[in-house]
Amino acid sequence: MLKCGMTGGQVKVFGKAIQTLSRVSDDLWLDPSEKGLALRAVNSCHSTYGYILFSSLFFQHYQWSPSATMIDNSIPMNLNCKLAIKSILPIFRCLNYLERSVEKCKIVSRSDKCRVVIQFFCKHGIKRTHNVYFQDSQPLKILFEKSLCANILMIKPRLLTEAIVLLSSNQEEVTFSVTPGNFCLKSWSGESLDLSSSVYSEMSFDPEEFDFFQVGLDTEITFCFKELKGMLSFSEVMHAPISIYFDFPGKPVVLSMDDMLLEANFILATLSDQPSRVSSPQSLCLSQAQRRSDLIQSSAQVGKSGASQAPESISRAAPKRLFPKDPLDSSCATETKRASTNQDDISEVPESVVSDMEEGPGPSHLRKFSSMFFGAVSSEQQEHASHPLDSWAIASDSEEDVSG
Amino acid sequence: MKFRAKIVDLACLNHFTRVSNMIAKLAKTCTLRISPEKLNFILSDKLASGGVSMWCELEQENIFSEFQMEGVSVENNAIYLELTSENLSRALKTAQNARALKIKLTNKHFPCLTVSVELQLSSSSSSRIVTHDIPIKVIPRRLWKDLQEPSVPDSDVSIYLPALKTMKSVVEKMKNISNQLVIEANLNGELNLKIETELVCVTTHFKDLGNPILPSESVSQSRHPEDMAEVHIDIKKLLQFLAGQQVTPTKAVCNIVSNRIVHFDLLLEDISLQYFIPALS
Numbered sequence: 001m002l003k004c005g006m007t008g009g010q011v012k013v014f015g016k017a018i019q020t021l022s023r024v025s026d027d028l029w030l031d032p033s034e035k036g037l038a039l040r041a042v043n044s045c046h047s048t049y050g051y052i053l054f055s056s057l058f059f060q061h062y063q064w065s066p067s068a069t070m071i072d073n074s075i076p077m078n079l080n081c082k083l084a085i086k087s088i089l090p091i092f093r094c095l096n097y098l099e100r101s102v103e104k105c106k107i108v109s110r111s112d113k114c115r116v117v118i119q120f121f122c123k124h125g126i127k128r129t130h131n132v133y134f135q136d137s138q139p140l141k142i143l144f145e146k147s148l149c150a151n152i153l154m155i156k157p158r159l160l161t162e163a164i165v166l167l168s169s170n171q172e173e174v175t176f177s178v179t180p181g182n183f184c185l186k187s188w189s190g191e192s193l194d195l196s197s198s199v200y201s202e203m204s205f206d207p208e209e210f211d212f213f214q215v216g217l218d219t220e221i222t223f224c225f226k227e228l229k230g231m232l233s234f235s236e237v238m239h240a241p242i243s244i245y246f247d248f249p250g251k252p253v254v255l256s257m258d259d260m261l262l263e264a265n266f267i268l269a270t271l272s273d274q275p276s277r278v279s280s281p282q283s284l285c286l287s288q289a290q291r292r293s294d295l296i297q298s299s300a301q302v303g304k305s306g307a308s309q310a311p312e313s314i315s316r317a318a319p320k321r322l323f324p325k326d327p328l329d330s331s332c333a334t335e336t337k338r339a340s341t342n343q344d345d346i347s348e349v350p351e352s353v354v355s356d357m358e359e360g361p362g363p364s365h366l367r368k369f370s371s372m373f374f375g376a377v378s379s380e381q382q383e384h385a386s387h388p389l390d391s392w393a394i395a396s397d398s399e400e401d402v403s404g
Numbered sequence: 405m406k407f408r409a410k411i412v413d414l415a416c417l418n419h420f421t422r423v424s425n426m427i428a429k430l431a432k433t434c435t436l437r438i439s440p441e442k443l444n445f446i447l448s449d450k451l452a453s454g455g456v457s458m459w460c461e462l463e464q465e466n467i468f469s470e471f472q473m474e475g476v477s478v479e480n481n482a483i484y485l486e487l488t489s490e491n492l493s494r495a496l497k498t499a500q501n502a503r504a505l506k507i508k509l510t511n512k513h514f515p516c517l518t519v520s521v522e523l524q525l526s527s528s529s530s531s532r533i534v535t536h537d538i539p540i541k542v543i544p545r546r547l548w549k550d551l552q553e554p555s556v557p558d559s560d561v562s563i564y565l566p567a568l569k570t571m572k573s574v575v576e577k578m579k580n581i582s583n584q585l586v587i588e589a590n591l592n593g594e595l596n597l598k599i600e601t602e603l604v605c606v607t608t609h610f611k612d613l614g615n616p617i618l619p620s621e622s623v624s625q626s627r628h629p630e631d632m633a634e635v636h637i638d639i640k641k642l643l644q645f646l647a648g649q650q651v652t653p654t655k656a657v658c659n660i661v662s663n664r665i666v667h668f669d670l671l672l673e674d675i676s677l678q679y680f681i682p683a684l685s
Contacts, residue, residue: 200536201495
């Protein structure tokens with residue numbers, strides 16, 4: 001059972017976290033533990049995972065006592081509370097108003113009734129009570145060894161925010177390109193799929209502008225611009241620099257902020273390099289189909305063993321970068337629900353686009369996003385059958401075991 | 405072919421940005437003509453634009469502190485480029501408080517106009533450089549003849565325009581009633597905007613506008629001052645023209661050739677804009 005209390009000011013931060021995660025998904029897990037209260041969200045195609053942990057110190061008071069009906073006393077039970085964003089977001093809508101008028105906010109979970117009760121004690125003796133029903137669902141947790149990443153950068157969010165403003169807002173993707181001496185932000189804008197008609201923008205940052213700049217691998221990663229903006233927007237209520245952990249393209253990038261009271265993490269899929277240049281749309285479709293069927297096979301195996309696996313990456317076409325759907329997509333769609341491909345998945349690439357592809361800024365458009373597979377982090381009771389999403393192994397490439 | 409130019413003065417930069425914004429509203433795709441003395445933004449009266457044509461001219465030395473160009477050849481010392489107008493205006497928008505802006509013609513993987521903005525960093529005295537590569541198409545020599553300055557027709561009536569914002573709000577409301585609009589004016593300083601449907605007729609009258617004194621007085625002297633010269637035009641085209649005008653022009657004249665064409669001649673400080681809307685056939 002969860003019981004915690006906040007002041008009006010803390011409600012604003014909590015509400016902002018919910019708003020930030022609402023951009024990721026339509027559902028959100030409320031996941032309390034002894035450490036604190038975590039909010040987790042993952043998008044439908046598993047290319048973005050957001051996780052915001054409010055430590056117990058953040059709250060005015062915080063109490064978490066796992067349910068008495070535990071199968072094994074040594075293993076902590078989750079609350080297994082999944083809330084629909086559309087039921088919780090309206091409660092935390094006008095944050096400035098809440099900050100001013102709420103004196104105290106209490107959140108209590110009632111697992112027996114599958115309800116979370118949120119009470120606002122406002123000025124003038126007004127008390128507002130919201131009962132939000134939740135779905136019983138094991139939260140998706142992922143473990144990612146940030147410190148093992150070759151490239152670790154730390155920068156004041158304000159600097160990145162100022163830079164982002166200079167890129168046009170209709171961008172889908174943003175690229176970070178690093179060498180030991182330079183950090184470069186790149187993007188392409190324009191609705192057309194034709195590379196030769198999009199505006200390419202670039203800006204460089206000096207390593208001196210970073211609080212910490214470690215580049216072990218010269219690399220270029222591309223990921224969803226919207227998620228970066230979401231993280232930067234949340235940074236306004238935190239007082240910490242933003243840390244960026246990444247490696248080679250295809251491996252997820254972690255954006256993280258930690259200010260002692262709370263910790264925010266976004267794990268985002270990055271576009272991966274095509275293993276081989278495709279020369280025709282047909283061969284591209286074939287290679288995708290092959291990769292997908294491999295995943296279905298390997299996913300079955302994971303389901304059984306529950307052990308950690310080498311990183312699975314499925315290729316998902318960067319949205320709107322390629323033309324309409326591959327016919328193979330629909331047949332695989334249901335099966336690959338576990339593999340969690342996006343519906344607007346692999347598509348045909350017109351030959352002309354492929355052949356015009358040249359070195360330089362071009363190729364990344366035709367690379368694919370690697371989606372990540374997430375799984376329950378501990379070796380606790382795994383419900384393989386009922387929650388396929390939850391029982392995926394970790395997508396970390398660390399050598400460590402899952403339960404470690 | 406070579407082109408490089410630099411703007412260091414903030415006022416010039418803002419002025420150029422404003423012109424670029426206006427062009428972006430007037431034409432989705434336009435031609436940029438670069439010559440030693442001038443820059444022109446051109447929209448020719450192809451069918452694609454519905455017969456509308458535009459000619460915008462600015463003296464390069466009023467804007468750029470450095471300007472170097474080399475045209476296609478010595479005899480044809482000009483460069484004609486086609487670009488998406490919005491790309492340029494968006495790139496310029498990022499230069500709002502820039503220390504310097506450079507534009508040059510490059511060919512990285514395909515021809516581009518590279519806009520390079522030097523911004524002052526808020527945290528330190530150093531600057532950040534942001535570059536935007538705007539893709540362009542070089543227009544071949546044989547098509548240049550279609551992109552020449554349109555000849556100003558001998559108009560029946562020439563009149564100064566009223567406040568463009570007022571005209572815009574009037575035409576905006578009229579657009580909901582009819583697709584066609586009649587613009588008429590006389591040499592008595594009167595201009596009317598009329599729309600007519602089966603059910604309703606709406607006319608907005610502007611008076612005391614004044615008429616510019618034309619060199620060829622003989623033509624206008626034979627004309628009765630009260631006589632209206634009128635043109636039926638597509639209301640959306642007029643609205644697009646008016647929507648593009650964000651700044652009050654220094655001078656704004658409307659020339660009407662009865663039943664043929666309406667010609668708007670604006671001067672925005674030192675930049676001239678001419679916009680032609682043909683009569684509906």
